[in-house]
Amino acid sequence: MNPWVSFLLRRTTRVVVAMLVIVTIAFGVLRLAGGDPVRAALGPTAPASVVDERRAQLGLDDPVLEQYVNYLGDLLHGDLGTSLVTGRSVSDLVGNRLMPTLELAGLAFVVALVFAVLIGLCVAVFTQGHRRRGLELAFTGVSGFLAAIPEYLLGVLLVIGFAITVAVFPVAGQGGPDSYVLPVIALAVSATAGLSRIARIEALNTLRDDYVRTARAKRIPPWRVYLRHALPNMLTGTLTIGGTLLATMITSSVLVEQVFNWPGMGTAFVQAIVTKDYGIVQGLALVYAAIVLVVNLLVDLVLALLDRRTTLLETG
């Protein structure tokens, strides 16, 4: 079989299987979670008749298998379910909330990638040949420290810093460009720190390669050696890790959105968890899962294109 076809098949199958598992778990959330989810969502004071009506409306009294088939059918039509509390369509909610989330995660991803690669390359250039051990140690220490700060915690600290002491950037909501600054920083810092270490190692390996010496032999300016010859060759390795970062960022954004009251899916998701509106939880979880899986698939494809010779041969 054409290696490309089998590669695509393999990866797509993986995504479909993972998606099916998630759909099933999500289906289970609404049917199995802690007793009667409709009662839980509507609260103990709601009259029994209202609860029963809502249950019937949602088809929760049908046989489970039938529910499952109906659920899959609805999903295929783009119906992500309804809120248990308000009865509104989750698809509409997603329509309103998707963009802010993607903007935030995407921006943080780009920021992290660019900074990590540049920092990693710079530090590698200065520390190659085992020179400047001090710089290397400082880099390892600082990046290790920053990488250990969870995104939401950095968010909390940023809110405190900027809300209480200097009100330079807005600490809540989405508005002008300056409203992006703090959430993006919160989301990007630990990723940048972690990835810059990988980037440095990749860059060190690349700088040892023969073609870098060839480039030096052309007596071109050093920046050109690093940016034109070393950079493209260190990217594949860095992006392999960096790609998985985008998926991580989308899920981390759930908490960061919550901290900054960002009008994205994350805030709605957490809100729904708190109010036990499992209709929304179920729908949003699916959307998140789909985004993450598709992003991972795309990253794999891009990498395969970038590195034609090795990726295709990899199994599994």
Add this chain to the structure above:
Amino acid sequence: MTARARLFRAPMTIASLVLVCLFGILAVVAPILWGEEALTARPTELLQGPSAEHLLGTDNLGRDLLLRTLVATRLSLGLAVLATLLAAVAGVLVGGLPAVLGGRVQRTFGAVINTWLAFPVLLLAMLVAILLGAGTTTAVLALVLTMTPSFARLAQTLASRVGGSEYLAAARMLGVSRRRQFTRYVLPNIAEPVIVNVTISIGGGLLALSSLSFLGVGVQPPDYDWGRLLKDGFAQVYNSPTAVIGPAVAVVLAGVAFGALGESLAGHLRGQDHGHTGGRRGPAPGPGPGSGPDGGQPSTPDTLLEVDGLSVAFPGEHGWVRPVRDVSLTIRAGEIVGVAGESGSGKSVTMMAIAQLSAPGAEVAARTLRFGDEDLTLLRGRALRGALTGVGVVFQDSLTALNPAMRVGAQLAEVPRTQRGVARRQANRDAVAALDAVAIPDPARRAGQFPHELSGGMRQRALIAMSQIGRPSLIIADEPTTALDVTVARRVMRLLRRECDRTGAAVLVSSHDIAVLGELCQRVLVMYAGRVVEDVPVDALRDPARLAHPYTRALVAALPDLDSDRDAPLATIPGEPPDPADPAPGCGFAARCALATDRCRAEVPELTGHRHGGRVACWHPQDREVVRS
């Protein structure tokens, strides 16, 4: 690992170990000492800032936040450790067992693990937490579920290495039971990396658990961990912003401590791989006493390159390694000079040092390094690069020497574009013309291809074209034909010669095959143990009786006839060259030389003129007429 690296690395290991132990002790004693007091509500002291009495202030019930942070250590750490250990056990079982069950099961498990890994971690945890009802148990369970696959992947990778190994195959043949195979062979071999991973993962688990609690799906009141404290503190962020400081510091410190400890352990595990750090930095060795500026050949008006007292040193594990010592040579314009010697004789390092292409970290020193009218030892940066545009370099392995991510034509065109500011289109035309000049068929198409699309011979031609395109007056070719088969190698050598005849450039070309050099060059420098031992005119090379140095004689005597195999030209010289990190005093060849005397073992012979018209460095040079002793 060197003393210096150990000095720097050890404190990191120690510091992280101390921190981890501290957290461990806190986890045990804090709840016993302060558990009661941390629960004491003080209705008169709600939401206070830091004070002498309450160093981190109080929460909305007036409870002391410092004590609460300390007491929360047990739950936070305990849950993280528990979850990580469970995940490690599950992962090792899922990933390690298939190795003893055989190929098919292994592949199936591999696919399962891959799909599992594709799941968004936090999301899965949240869903599981919701599905089973928010709470401590489910948070741990969710974490185990999300951490298992990465352990499984690790165990699988490690185990498949063991599984494919010979001793497992032998064990299988001997009928060792599967259980025993697993406990006796598989487990011990994967234990160490898994333990390192556990340490690192505890830090990650700690952060993940705190996020779950922060979201409200983890630890539920009245229990509290750091995540929960952060959640409560953040709810009061405008009233008492300092409330989050305690748990925030605790979470980050614990995360850093476990991460750093894991990394230190991993570093030790990698051991030697990791240890090639800089050596003791004494002063870099200078050119050495040697013979002074006029010790080499007298420079004539048409001298193109003049090198005197060139030494190269690299930082090694035990101080400096000096692969090149006190090398002196001159090249006239248009002259073709060969450098012969075994690998490790220092010929490549010498040539790269002359071309100013030494590896980063190398210390290059020379009394004289003059190219054309320029003293290279005085130039830096742009001026040095400008002077060196007159030196073209041909490298050994054309596959690795060309940038795999750049089209061949662009790699050539880069030279005129950056060196002479030629416009892109013209530079591209120059590149195609240069490829055409080295007889690459269909040069325009080849220029648009990537290096791996060209054959080895064609790539080497492209490299020669690249070295020519800057119109250099000196070509430095470092074993340009080693990677090629004999016929292609000859063609490439002829091409090199033809190109230089055409452009009038001088050539310094190295090879371990002295016969090839004899055909190509006018003069051959023989290198041994980092020094030039003989500088032979090519006519003397054709008449072995005129050779002066015992090593050169052995080299030529070891040459097979033209038709036989040339792969092992030195097979008949017994002994090994000396270690460049720890050379003996005296002549480097003394240990292998039949003529060695006490003087040879004590004093280094200098390169002096010889009657064959070249130079030799030997206390007892050989000759047809007399054998002086």
